[in-house]
Amino acid sequence: MRKVKLLLTGFLCAALLVPSAGTSAAVTINRHSIDESASDSSGEESSSLDTKVEEITTEEGRTDKHTEKKDVVEPADIVFVIDSTGSMASYIQNVANNVETFSKYLEEQKVDVNMSVVEYRDITCDGKNSTKVHTIDGSPWHRTTAELKETLRIIKSKVNGGGDLPETLFDALGYVTDETTLKFRSNAHKFAIVLTDANYKENNSFGLNKASLLKKLEDQKINTSVITNSYYFDQYKDITKDTGILTDINSRTFSDDLLKLADSIKKTIEVEVIDKIVEPVTYLKVTCTGDNTIKVGNSAELKAIILPETADNKNVEWVVDDESIAGIDISSDTMTCTVTGKKEGKTRVSAVSSDGGFNGSYDITIISGSSSDSVVAIEIAKEDLKVTPSKKTINKQKSFNIKIALTEEFKDGIEPEEIDAIWEDDIDSITYRSSKSNIASVNSNGKVTAGKKKGKAIITTTVTLSDGKEYNYKTTVYVK
Numbered sequence: 001m002r003k004v005k006l007l008l009t010g011f012l013c014a015a016l017l018v019p020s021a022g023t024s025a026a027v028t029i030n031r032h033s034i035d036e037s038a039s040d041s042s043g044e045e046s047s048s049l050d051t052k053v054e055e056i057t058t059e060e061g062r063t064d065k066h067t068e069k070k071d072v073v074e075p076a077d078i079v080f081v082i083d084s085t086g087s088m089a090s091y092i093q094n095v096a097n098n099v100e101t102f103s104k105y106l107e108e109q110k111v112d113v114n115m116s117v118v119e120y121r122d123i124t125c126d127g128k129n130s131t132k133v134h135t136i137d138g139s140p141w142h143r144t145t146a147e148l149k150e151t152l153r154i155i156k157s158k159v160n161g162g163g164d165l166p167e168t169l170f171d172a173l174g175y176v177t178d179e180t181t182l183k184f185r186s187n188a189h190k191f192a193i194v195l196t197d198a199n200y201k202e203n204n205s206f207g208l209n210k211a212s213l214l215k216k217l218e219d220q221k222i223n224t225s226v227i228t229n230s231y232y233f234d235q236y237k238d239i240t241k242d243t244g245i246l247t248d249i250n251s252r253t254f255s256d257d258l259l260k261l262a263d264s265i266k267k268t269i270e271v272e273v274i275d276k277i278v279e280p281v282t283y284l285k286v287t288c289t290g291d292n293t294i295k296v297g298n299s300a301e302l303k304a305i306i307l308p309e310t311a312d313n314k315n316v317e318w319v320v321d322d323e324s325i326a327g328i329d330i331s332s333d334t335m336t337c338t339v340t341g342k343k344e345g346k347t348r349v350s351a352v353s354s355d356g357g358f359n360g361s362y363d364i365t366i367i368s369g370s371s372s373d374s375v376v377a378i379e380i381a382k383e384d385l386k387v388t389p390s391k392k393t394i395n396k397q398k399s400f401n402i403k404i405a406l407t408e409e410f411k412d413g414i415e416p417e418e419i420d421a422i423w424e425d426d427i428d429s430i431t432y433r434s435s436k437s438n439i440a441s442v443n444s445n446g447k448v449t450a451g452k453k454k455g456k457a458i459i460t461t462t463v464t465l466s467d468g469k470e471y472n473y474k475t476t477v478y479v480k
Contacts, residue, residue: 074265075112075188077141081172083196084155085121085162091249092159095195095227096152098255103145105255106262114141116182117151120172124203125163131171131205133181137433138444140182166201169194170213173224174206177216189265192217192224193258194239197249199232214238225261227254281314281353283307286360293365299340302362304351306335313355322347325366327467341366342379380426380465384410387461387473394440394450396479402446402461404430404473429464440477450479 080099084092106113121130133140134151142148175181176192184190202209208216217224217239225245226236233246240246247257289301304316316334320326325345329338339349343366350361387404394400411419432442440457442448448459459475 073109073111075114075185076106076191076262076265077114077116077182077184077188078191078193078261079116079118079176079182081118081120081169081176081192081194082155083121083167083169083194083198084119084159085167085198086160087162087165087197089159091197092156094252095249096149096156098227098253098258099152099195100145100149101255102258102262103148105259107145109262111262111265112188114143114185114188115148116140116142117148117155118172118175119155120169121161121167122163122201122203123168123171123205124201126161128171128205130161131168131175133175162198165198167196167198168203169196169200170202170208170210171204171206173213173217174204174208176222177208177213177220178206179220190220190222191261192222193245193261194224194226194228194236195249196226196228198228199235210238225258279308279311281306281308281311281355281358284316284351284353284358284360286349286351286362288362288364292363293367294339294341295367296341296343299338300364301336301338302349302351303336304334304353304360306353306358311355313353315354316351317354318349318351320347320349326364339364344368380406380410380422382471383407385463385471385473387475389475390473391476391478392448393478393480394448396450396452396454399447399449402432402442402448402459402475404446404461404463426466427463428466431462431464433460433462434458435460439479448475448477450477454479 082095088095103113103115117134119132119134123130134154136142136147136151142151172194173192216222223241223243224239225247226240227245227247227249228236229250230248236246245257245260247254251257283306285305287303287305289303292300294300302318306314306316314333314335318328318330318334318337320328320339322345325342325347326349327340327342328349329340331337337349337351341364346363346365348361348363350359352359384407385404386407387402389400389402392400406419406422414422430446432444432446434440434442434448434457436455436457438451439453439455440448440450440459442459446461455478457477457479459477461473461475463471463473465471
Protein backbone atom coordinates (compact mmCIF):
# COMPACT_ATOMS: atom_id res chain seq x y z
CA MET A 1 0.00 0.00 0.00
CA ARG A 2 1.28 3.50 -0.85
CA LYS A 3 0.72 6.36 1.52
CA VAL A 4 1.09 9.93 0.14
CA LYS A 5 1.93 12.91 2.31
CA LEU A 6 1.89 16.50 0.93
CA LEU A 7 5.06 18.44 1.71
CA LEU A 8 4.89 21.87 0.15
CA THR A 9 2.72 23.60 -2.40
CA GLY A 10 4.24 25.52 -5.26
CA PHE A 11 4.08 29.29 -5.29
CA LEU A 12 0.89 30.25 -7.18
CA CYS A 13 0.45 32.93 -9.79
CA ALA A 14 -1.53 35.98 -8.74
CA ALA A 15 -5.30 35.49 -8.79
CA LEU A 16 -7.78 37.46 -10.82
CA LEU A 17 -11.41 38.43 -10.12
CA VAL A 18 -14.43 40.28 -11.58
CA PRO A 19 -17.34 42.63 -10.77
CA SER A 20 -20.69 42.05 -9.14
CA ALA A 21 -23.53 44.32 -8.13
CA GLY A 22 -25.11 45.67 -4.97
CA THR A 23 -28.10 47.92 -5.56
CA SER A 24 -28.42 47.42 -9.32
CA ALA A 25 -31.19 45.46 -11.02
CA ALA A 26 -30.47 41.73 -11.24
CA VAL A 27 -31.42 39.55 -14.21
CA THR A 28 -32.50 36.13 -12.94
CA ILE A 29 -32.34 32.79 -14.74
CA ASN A 30 -33.68 29.49 -13.38
CA ARG A 31 -30.86 26.97 -13.21
CA HIS A 32 -33.17 23.98 -13.77
CA SER A 33 -34.65 25.35 -17.02
CA ILE A 34 -31.27 25.27 -18.76
CA ASP A 35 -30.16 22.33 -20.91
CA GLU A 36 -26.86 21.27 -19.36
CA SER A 37 -24.49 19.65 -21.83
CA ALA A 38 -21.05 20.29 -20.36
CA SER A 39 -18.23 18.05 -21.49
CA ASP A 40 -16.77 15.50 -19.06
CA SER A 41 -13.49 15.07 -20.94
CA SER A 42 -10.36 15.65 -18.90
CA GLY A 43 -7.32 17.55 -20.25
CA GLU A 44 -3.84 16.52 -19.21
CA GLU A 45 -1.84 19.68 -20.03
CA SER A 46 -0.46 21.61 -17.05
CA SER A 47 2.12 24.21 -16.14
CA SER A 48 4.81 23.49 -13.54
CA LEU A 49 5.93 26.10 -11.02
CA ASP A 50 8.93 26.24 -8.72
CA THR A 51 8.78 23.92 -5.73
CA LYS A 52 10.82 23.21 -2.64
CA VAL A 53 10.99 20.06 -0.53
CA GLU A 54 11.26 20.18 3.27
CA GLU A 55 12.56 17.42 5.53
CA ILE A 56 10.08 15.50 7.73
CA THR A 57 10.60 12.98 10.52
CA THR A 58 10.51 9.34 9.43
CA GLU A 59 8.19 6.91 11.20
CA GLU A 60 8.79 3.28 12.15
CA GLY A 61 7.85 0.67 9.59
CA ARG A 62 8.24 3.02 6.59
CA THR A 63 10.67 2.19 3.80
CA ASP A 64 11.59 3.20 0.24
CA LYS A 65 10.89 6.96 0.49
CA HIS A 66 11.03 9.13 -2.63
CA THR A 67 9.44 12.29 -4.00
CA GLU A 68 7.17 12.73 -6.98
CA LYS A 69 5.67 15.76 -8.74
CA LYS A 70 1.90 16.16 -8.86
CA ASP A 71 -0.18 18.73 -10.78
CA VAL A 72 -2.95 20.50 -8.84
CA VAL A 73 -5.70 22.77 -10.18
CA GLU A 74 -6.98 25.29 -7.63
CA PRO A 75 -10.52 26.78 -7.48
CA ALA A 76 -11.36 30.06 -9.24
CA ASP A 77 -14.14 32.66 -9.11
CA ILE A 78 -14.38 34.52 -12.43
CA VAL A 79 -16.55 37.54 -13.24
CA PHE A 80 -17.09 38.65 -16.84
CA VAL A 81 -17.74 42.43 -17.04
CA ILE A 82 -19.49 42.94 -20.38
CA ASP A 83 -20.21 46.23 -22.16
CA SER A 84 -23.70 45.94 -23.75
CA THR A 85 -23.99 49.39 -25.37
CA GLY A 86 -25.07 49.81 -29.00
CA SER A 87 -21.52 50.00 -30.36
CA MET A 88 -20.93 46.43 -29.12
CA ALA A 89 -23.47 45.03 -31.61
CA SER A 90 -20.76 44.01 -34.07
CA TYR A 91 -18.63 42.40 -31.34
CA ILE A 92 -21.12 40.74 -28.99
CA GLN A 93 -21.38 37.43 -30.88
CA ASN A 94 -17.58 37.12 -30.97
CA VAL A 95 -17.49 37.90 -27.23
CA ALA A 96 -20.08 35.20 -26.52
CA ASN A 97 -18.22 32.62 -28.65
CA ASN A 98 -14.87 33.21 -26.96
CA VAL A 99 -16.30 33.32 -23.42
CA GLU A 100 -18.08 30.00 -24.07
CA THR A 101 -14.84 28.49 -25.44
CA PHE A 102 -12.98 29.63 -22.33
CA SER A 103 -15.68 28.20 -20.03
CA LYS A 104 -15.66 24.84 -21.83
CA TYR A 105 -11.89 24.67 -21.44
CA LEU A 106 -12.26 25.17 -17.67
CA GLU A 107 -14.81 22.34 -17.54
CA GLU A 108 -12.53 20.05 -19.54
CA GLN A 109 -9.68 20.80 -17.13
CA LYS A 110 -11.97 19.93 -14.18
CA VAL A 111 -11.47 23.38 -12.64
CA ASP A 112 -13.65 24.10 -9.60
CA VAL A 113 -14.96 27.37 -11.04
CA ASN A 114 -17.78 29.80 -10.28
CA MET A 115 -18.60 32.35 -13.00
CA SER A 116 -20.57 35.59 -12.74
CA VAL A 117 -21.63 38.21 -15.29
CA VAL A 118 -21.89 41.98 -14.71
CA GLU A 119 -23.43 43.90 -17.62
CA TYR A 120 -22.77 47.65 -17.90
CA ARG A 121 -23.52 50.62 -20.18
CA ASP A 122 -23.33 54.35 -19.32
CA ILE A 123 -25.15 55.39 -16.16
CA THR A 124 -24.99 59.04 -17.24
CA CYS A 125 -27.18 58.24 -20.28
CA ASP A 126 -28.97 54.98 -19.43
CA GLY A 127 -29.53 55.42 -15.68
CA LYS A 128 -28.00 53.78 -12.60
CA ASN A 129 -29.92 50.53 -13.13
CA SER A 130 -28.16 49.97 -16.45
CA THR A 131 -25.40 48.21 -14.50
CA LYS A 132 -26.76 44.73 -13.79
CA VAL A 133 -25.59 41.58 -12.04
CA HIS A 134 -27.11 38.55 -13.74
CA THR A 135 -28.30 35.81 -11.39
CA ILE A 136 -29.44 32.23 -11.72
CA ASP A 137 -31.80 30.77 -9.12
CA GLY A 138 -31.08 33.88 -7.03
CA SER A 139 -27.30 33.36 -7.09
CA PRO A 140 -24.85 35.48 -9.10
CA TRP A 141 -22.66 32.41 -9.70
CA HIS A 142 -22.98 30.23 -12.80
CA ARG A 143 -21.56 26.72 -12.44
CA THR A 144 -21.69 25.39 -16.01
CA THR A 145 -21.13 26.59 -19.57
CA ALA A 146 -24.81 25.92 -20.28
CA GLU A 147 -25.87 28.38 -17.56
CA LEU A 148 -23.33 30.98 -18.72
CA LYS A 149 -24.49 30.57 -22.32
CA GLU A 150 -28.08 31.40 -21.33
CA THR A 151 -26.99 34.67 -19.67
CA LEU A 152 -24.93 35.61 -22.73
CA ARG A 153 -27.99 34.95 -24.91
CA ILE A 154 -30.00 37.44 -22.82
CA ILE A 155 -27.29 40.11 -23.16
CA LYS A 156 -26.95 39.58 -26.93
CA SER A 157 -30.69 40.05 -27.40
CA LYS A 158 -30.74 43.62 -26.04
CA VAL A 159 -27.47 45.39 -26.94
CA ASN A 160 -28.27 49.13 -27.16
CA GLY A 161 -27.82 52.53 -25.49
CA GLY A 162 -24.59 54.11 -24.34
CA GLY A 163 -24.81 57.65 -25.68
CA ASP A 164 -21.25 58.99 -26.10
CA LEU A 165 -18.41 56.50 -26.56
CA PRO A 166 -16.78 56.34 -23.09
CA GLU A 167 -18.81 53.97 -20.87
CA THR A 168 -19.04 53.74 -17.06
CA LEU A 169 -16.83 50.72 -16.38
CA PHE A 170 -15.98 52.09 -12.92
CA ASP A 171 -19.62 51.60 -11.88
CA ALA A 172 -19.39 47.89 -12.75
CA LEU A 173 -16.03 47.47 -11.02
CA GLY A 174 -17.45 49.40 -8.07
CA TYR A 175 -20.03 46.64 -7.58
CA VAL A 176 -17.23 44.06 -7.66
CA THR A 177 -15.18 45.73 -4.94
CA ASP A 178 -18.28 46.61 -2.88
CA GLU A 179 -18.30 43.02 -1.46
CA THR A 180 -22.06 43.06 -0.89
CA THR A 181 -23.41 41.07 -3.83
CA LEU A 182 -20.69 38.66 -4.92
CA LYS A 183 -19.57 36.37 -2.14
CA PHE A 184 -16.19 35.18 -3.36
CA ARG A 185 -14.89 31.94 -1.87
CA SER A 186 -12.03 32.47 0.55
CA ASN A 187 -9.92 29.72 -1.07
CA ALA A 188 -10.55 30.76 -4.68
CA HIS A 189 -8.44 32.87 -7.02
CA LYS A 190 -10.32 35.93 -8.25
CA PHE A 191 -10.49 37.00 -11.88
CA ALA A 192 -12.18 40.04 -13.47
CA ILE A 193 -12.40 40.00 -17.26
CA VAL A 194 -13.66 43.22 -18.92
CA LEU A 195 -14.99 42.96 -22.49
CA THR A 196 -15.60 46.31 -24.24
CA ASP A 197 -15.02 48.14 -27.52
CA ALA A 198 -14.76 51.56 -25.80
CA ASN A 199 -12.70 53.58 -23.36
CA TYR A 200 -14.13 54.48 -19.94
CA LYS A 201 -15.27 57.43 -17.85
CA GLU A 202 -14.98 57.48 -14.06
CA ASN A 203 -18.67 58.23 -13.25
CA ASN A 204 -19.98 55.67 -10.73
CA SER A 205 -22.33 55.16 -7.81
CA PHE A 206 -19.56 54.48 -5.30
CA GLY A 207 -17.57 57.73 -5.22
CA LEU A 208 -14.50 56.05 -6.70
CA ASN A 209 -11.72 57.63 -8.69
CA LYS A 210 -9.05 55.71 -10.57
CA ALA A 211 -6.58 55.65 -7.68
CA SER A 212 -9.11 54.46 -5.10
CA LEU A 213 -10.53 51.80 -7.43
CA LEU A 214 -7.11 50.38 -8.23
CA LYS A 215 -6.29 50.26 -4.51
CA LYS A 216 -9.49 48.35 -3.73
CA LEU A 217 -8.78 45.87 -6.52
CA GLU A 218 -5.27 45.35 -5.16
CA ASP A 219 -6.34 45.10 -1.49
CA GLN A 220 -8.97 42.48 -2.34
CA LYS A 221 -6.50 40.58 -4.57
CA ILE A 222 -8.67 41.16 -7.63
CA ASN A 223 -6.51 41.22 -10.77
CA THR A 224 -8.26 42.47 -13.88
CA SER A 225 -7.91 41.59 -17.58
CA VAL A 226 -9.34 43.69 -20.44
CA ILE A 227 -10.43 42.61 -23.92
CA THR A 228 -10.83 45.84 -25.97
CA ASN A 229 -9.85 47.67 -29.15
CA SER A 230 -6.06 47.87 -29.43
CA TYR A 231 -6.02 51.69 -29.63
CA TYR A 232 -7.34 51.79 -26.02
CA PHE A 233 -4.56 49.58 -24.63
CA ASP A 234 -2.62 52.49 -23.11
CA GLN A 235 -5.70 53.62 -21.16
CA TYR A 236 -6.26 50.16 -19.67
CA LYS A 237 -2.64 49.30 -18.77
CA ASP A 238 -3.01 50.65 -15.23
CA ILE A 239 -6.03 48.41 -14.64
CA THR A 240 -4.48 45.19 -15.98
CA LYS A 241 -1.00 45.94 -14.58
CA ASP A 242 1.56 43.14 -15.08
CA THR A 243 -0.60 40.17 -14.14
CA GLY A 244 -3.74 40.73 -16.23
CA ILE A 245 -4.36 39.95 -19.89
CA LEU A 246 -4.73 42.87 -22.34
CA THR A 247 -5.80 41.69 -25.80
CA ASP A 248 -7.76 42.76 -28.90
CA ILE A 249 -11.54 42.30 -28.99
CA ASN A 250 -11.32 42.13 -32.80
CA SER A 251 -9.50 38.80 -32.58
CA ARG A 252 -11.70 35.81 -33.39
CA THR A 253 -9.64 33.69 -31.01
CA PHE A 254 -8.91 35.96 -28.05
CA SER A 255 -9.97 33.00 -25.88
CA ASP A 256 -6.45 31.64 -26.53
CA ASP A 257 -5.12 34.49 -24.38
CA LEU A 258 -7.75 33.80 -21.71
CA LEU A 259 -6.44 30.24 -21.41
CA LYS A 260 -3.35 31.73 -19.76
CA LEU A 261 -5.60 32.68 -16.85
CA ALA A 262 -6.79 29.08 -16.56
CA ASP A 263 -3.21 27.83 -16.61
CA SER A 264 -2.21 30.32 -13.90
CA ILE A 265 -4.32 28.47 -11.32
CA LYS A 266 -2.37 25.29 -11.91
CA LYS A 267 0.69 24.45 -9.89
CA THR A 268 3.06 21.60 -9.24
CA ILE A 269 3.69 20.31 -5.75
CA GLU A 270 6.19 17.84 -4.35
CA VAL A 271 4.79 14.81 -2.56
CA GLU A 272 6.60 12.20 -0.51
CA VAL A 273 5.69 8.64 -1.40
CA ILE A 274 6.34 6.07 1.32
CA ASP A 275 5.95 2.33 0.95
CA LYS A 276 4.99 0.62 4.22
CA ILE A 277 3.58 -2.61 5.54
CA VAL A 278 -0.19 -2.38 5.85
CA GLU A 279 -1.72 -3.44 9.16
CA PRO A 280 -5.11 -5.04 8.40
CA VAL A 281 -8.11 -5.27 10.71
CA THR A 282 -8.34 -8.65 12.47
CA TYR A 283 -11.23 -8.16 14.92
CA LEU A 284 -14.35 -6.02 15.50
CA LYS A 285 -16.69 -5.89 18.49
CA VAL A 286 -19.61 -3.57 19.36
CA THR A 287 -20.02 -2.36 22.95
CA CYS A 288 -22.66 -0.15 24.61
CA THR A 289 -22.16 2.75 26.98
CA GLY A 290 -24.82 2.21 29.63
CA ASP A 291 -27.89 -0.05 29.55
CA ASN A 292 -29.08 -1.78 26.39
CA THR A 293 -32.70 -0.93 27.35
CA ILE A 294 -33.77 2.66 26.70
CA LYS A 295 -37.05 4.58 26.70
CA VAL A 296 -38.72 6.06 23.66
CA GLY A 297 -36.95 9.33 22.87
CA ASN A 298 -33.83 8.45 24.88
CA SER A 299 -30.45 7.44 23.46
CA ALA A 300 -27.54 5.07 23.99
CA GLU A 301 -24.05 5.15 22.50
CA LEU A 302 -22.54 2.15 20.74
CA LYS A 303 -18.81 1.88 20.05
CA ALA A 304 -16.87 -0.25 17.58
CA ILE A 305 -13.74 -1.84 19.05
CA ILE A 306 -11.23 -2.65 16.29
CA LEU A 307 -8.01 -4.60 16.65
CA PRO A 308 -5.20 -4.07 16.22
CA GLU A 309 -5.30 -0.47 17.43
CA THR A 310 -2.66 0.40 14.82
CA ALA A 311 -4.79 -0.88 11.91
CA ASP A 312 -4.61 1.45 8.89
CA ASN A 313 -8.28 1.49 7.93
CA LYS A 314 -10.71 1.77 10.85
CA ASN A 315 -13.75 2.91 8.90
CA VAL A 316 -17.00 1.22 9.93
CA GLU A 317 -20.46 1.03 8.34
CA TRP A 318 -23.43 1.01 10.75
CA VAL A 319 -26.94 -0.34 10.05
CA VAL A 320 -30.08 -0.82 12.14
CA ASP A 321 -32.40 -3.75 11.37
CA ASP A 322 -35.68 -1.92 12.05
CA GLU A 323 -35.55 1.84 11.48
CA SER A 324 -39.11 2.25 12.75
CA ILE A 325 -37.98 1.15 16.24
CA ALA A 326 -34.69 3.05 16.51
CA GLY A 327 -32.68 5.62 14.56
CA ILE A 328 -28.89 5.96 14.49
CA ASP A 329 -26.55 8.95 14.24
CA ILE A 330 -23.00 8.01 13.17
CA SER A 331 -19.92 9.96 14.32
CA SER A 332 -17.61 11.58 11.77
CA ASP A 333 -14.86 8.99 12.39
CA THR A 334 -17.50 6.17 12.18
CA MET A 335 -16.21 4.60 15.40
CA THR A 336 -19.37 5.35 17.42
CA CYS A 337 -23.07 5.74 16.77
CA THR A 338 -25.91 7.10 18.89
CA VAL A 339 -29.08 4.99 18.96
CA THR A 340 -32.37 6.80 19.73
CA GLY A 341 -35.62 4.98 20.54
CA LYS A 342 -38.64 5.70 18.32
CA LYS A 343 -41.22 3.17 19.53
CA GLU A 344 -41.45 0.08 21.74
CA GLY A 345 -39.70 -2.99 20.41
CA LYS A 346 -36.37 -4.71 19.97
CA THR A 347 -33.89 -4.30 17.13
CA ARG A 348 -30.27 -5.04 16.31
CA VAL A 349 -27.60 -2.46 15.39
CA SER A 350 -24.62 -3.86 13.45
CA ALA A 351 -21.20 -2.57 12.45
CA VAL A 352 -19.09 -3.87 9.54
CA SER A 353 -15.44 -2.93 9.03
CA SER A 354 -14.47 -1.55 5.61
CA ASP A 355 -11.22 -3.51 5.86
CA GLY A 356 -11.87 -7.25 5.91
CA GLY A 357 -15.66 -7.10 6.42
CA PHE A 358 -15.50 -8.04 10.11
CA ASN A 359 -18.82 -7.47 11.86
CA GLY A 360 -20.26 -7.04 15.32
CA SER A 361 -23.74 -6.27 16.60
CA TYR A 362 -25.71 -5.19 19.67
CA ASP A 363 -29.37 -5.75 20.55
CA ILE A 364 -31.27 -2.70 21.77
CA THR A 365 -34.66 -2.83 23.54
CA ILE A 366 -36.95 0.23 23.44
CA ILE A 367 -39.57 0.62 26.19
CA SER A 368 -42.31 3.21 26.71
CA GLY A 369 -41.80 6.19 29.02
CA SER A 370 -44.02 8.89 30.51
CA SER A 371 -44.22 12.31 28.88
CA SER A 372 -42.22 13.71 31.77
CA ASP A 373 -39.12 11.66 31.09
CA SER A 374 -39.18 10.94 27.37
CA VAL A 375 -39.85 12.70 24.11
CA VAL A 376 -41.98 10.94 21.52
CA ALA A 377 -40.09 10.65 18.26
CA ILE A 378 -42.30 11.93 15.44
CA GLU A 379 -41.61 11.23 11.79
CA ILE A 380 -42.97 13.56 9.11
CA ALA A 381 -44.21 11.90 5.94
CA LYS A 382 -44.78 13.75 2.67
CA GLU A 383 -48.57 13.62 3.12
CA ASP A 384 -48.24 15.27 6.55
CA LEU A 385 -47.38 18.57 4.85
CA LYS A 386 -49.76 20.59 2.71
CA VAL A 387 -48.53 23.18 0.21
CA THR A 388 -51.10 25.59 -1.20
CA PRO A 389 -52.20 26.50 -3.74
CA SER A 390 -51.61 23.55 -6.07
CA LYS A 391 -52.84 25.68 -8.99
CA LYS A 392 -53.13 29.43 -9.43
CA THR A 393 -54.18 31.74 -12.26
CA ILE A 394 -52.97 35.34 -11.98
CA ASN A 395 -52.63 38.41 -14.15
CA LYS A 396 -49.29 39.61 -15.47
CA GLN A 397 -47.04 41.31 -12.83
CA LYS A 398 -49.34 40.21 -9.97
CA SER A 399 -48.15 38.21 -6.95
CA PHE A 400 -49.27 35.62 -4.42
CA ASN A 401 -47.61 33.61 -1.64
CA ILE A 402 -47.11 29.86 -1.44
CA LYS A 403 -48.10 28.54 2.00
CA ILE A 404 -46.93 25.39 3.73
CA ALA A 405 -48.44 23.84 6.85
CA LEU A 406 -48.80 20.58 8.76
CA THR A 407 -52.13 18.85 8.08
CA GLU A 408 -54.85 18.86 10.72
CA GLU A 409 -54.76 15.06 10.82
CA PHE A 410 -51.05 15.14 11.67
CA LYS A 411 -51.48 17.80 14.38
CA ASP A 412 -54.37 15.96 16.05
CA GLY A 413 -53.34 15.06 19.60
CA ILE A 414 -50.03 16.93 19.51
CA GLU A 415 -49.50 19.84 21.88
CA PRO A 416 -48.87 23.31 20.33
CA GLU A 417 -45.37 23.50 21.80
CA GLU A 418 -44.55 20.16 20.19
CA ILE A 419 -45.77 21.52 16.84
CA ASP A 420 -43.38 24.47 17.25
CA ALA A 421 -40.56 22.05 18.06
CA ILE A 422 -41.27 20.09 14.88
CA TRP A 423 -40.89 23.21 12.73
CA GLU A 424 -37.69 24.15 14.56
CA ASP A 425 -36.01 20.75 14.92
CA ASP A 426 -37.39 18.41 12.25
CA ILE A 427 -37.63 20.73 9.23
CA ASP A 428 -34.22 21.88 8.09
CA SER A 429 -35.08 24.13 5.14
CA ILE A 430 -37.76 25.15 2.62
CA THR A 431 -36.70 26.29 -0.85
CA TYR A 432 -38.57 27.31 -3.98
CA ARG A 433 -37.73 27.00 -7.68
CA SER A 434 -39.50 28.15 -10.86
CA SER A 435 -39.37 26.20 -14.13
CA LYS A 436 -39.75 29.44 -16.10
CA SER A 437 -38.69 32.55 -14.22
CA ASN A 438 -39.63 34.81 -17.12
CA ILE A 439 -43.25 33.60 -16.76
CA ALA A 440 -43.41 33.45 -12.95
CA SER A 441 -40.49 33.97 -10.56
CA VAL A 442 -40.35 33.01 -6.89
CA ASN A 443 -38.23 34.43 -4.07
CA SER A 444 -36.76 32.67 -1.02
CA ASN A 445 -39.91 33.40 1.03
CA GLY A 446 -42.28 31.72 -1.43
CA LYS A 447 -43.62 34.92 -3.02
CA VAL A 448 -44.54 34.22 -6.64
CA THR A 449 -44.59 37.15 -9.09
CA ALA A 450 -45.89 36.91 -12.64
CA GLY A 451 -43.77 38.40 -15.42
CA LYS A 452 -44.84 40.37 -18.46
CA LYS A 453 -45.54 37.28 -20.59
CA LYS A 454 -48.48 34.91 -20.67
CA GLY A 455 -47.77 31.26 -20.08
CA LYS A 456 -47.43 28.42 -17.60
CA ALA A 457 -44.75 27.84 -14.97
CA ILE A 458 -44.25 25.16 -12.34
CA ILE A 459 -43.11 26.29 -8.88
CA THR A 460 -41.41 23.46 -6.97
CA THR A 461 -41.40 23.74 -3.17
CA THR A 462 -38.71 21.53 -1.61
CA VAL A 463 -38.94 20.69 2.10
CA THR A 464 -35.74 19.20 3.53
CA LEU A 465 -35.99 17.40 6.88
CA SER A 466 -33.22 17.31 9.45
CA ASP A 467 -32.56 13.65 8.58
CA GLY A 468 -31.84 14.60 4.97
CA LYS A 469 -35.14 13.49 3.43
CA GLU A 470 -36.55 15.79 0.74
CA TYR A 471 -40.20 16.25 -0.26
CA ASN A 472 -41.16 18.13 -3.42
CA TYR A 473 -44.53 19.80 -4.03
CA LYS A 474 -45.75 21.39 -7.27
CA THR A 475 -47.72 24.59 -7.79
CA THR A 476 -48.88 25.21 -11.36
CA VAL A 477 -49.07 28.92 -12.21
CA TYR A 478 -51.01 30.22 -15.22
CA VAL A 479 -50.29 33.83 -16.20
CA LYS A 480 -52.98 35.46 -18.31
